[in-house]
Amino acid sequence: MNKKAQFDVARKSIYWMLAGVVITMAVFAFAIILSSYQQKVTQVPPQLRAEVISLRFVNTPECFTYQDPVTGRIFPGVIDVTKFTQARMDQCYRTQNEQGFKEFNFGLALRTSASIFSVSKHRRASHCFTSLSSSFLGIA
């Protein structure tokens, strides 16, 4: 092999080493772009998910909703203050102990004319305050 041919092979080898790095990066970038596009297409807004999950707190008698003990009629949107306990919250929204931090951490406060009762997931808070009215649901 003459000098020119040797130089040609060496030059191409260096070129392909650099091109290899660039091509690998381009393929990875392409994969990341496609993956993020797929995530964007299939993403559910977290507010919607939270809204759908939180329906159970005000509509399900197994959670906090008032149910007439005689007729069995359920009153959606009406909270039974005697059910509004941390234990009930833990039964109603049972996330996994190990992986639960990845899920919504609901904090609920029920304001009556005399007091505020609150329950939450994971924070283990159960407080009683005084003098406020109306009720609200909150997501922590």
Add this chain to the structure above:
Amino acid sequence: MNSKAASTLMIVFELLVVILVIFMTLSIAKTYASSETTRKIILANDIAMMINTLVGTPGDARVEYPSETSKYIFILNGGSITVFLKNELESQRVVRSFFLPQGYEAYGTMEEKAKLCLQKEHKKIMLVECP
């Protein structure tokens, strides 16, 4: 090795690299952008949200999924829904979890049926074929 042989070898190598890159790019594109994968994720998300909605609905109810589901297999088991195609690897299955209140059950399987329904009876949520 003479210069012609070296040059031919280099051309063969370049062609192989180009073919490899095209193949990798196409296979990545097929894996990620496949409409089936996206569709499975959307189906699993929708069913998980439908179950959460049924849990938050007083009384019994039946909901029909408003789309064709005949290509897919569904397994509703306790706290998760799995969606996959027939003869698909386990790694390609899409799983979404949800949390049921104590006393609630969710179960049912459906294999390549056109219409999917979720039915709530008392504290049971069942995945059934629509009548």
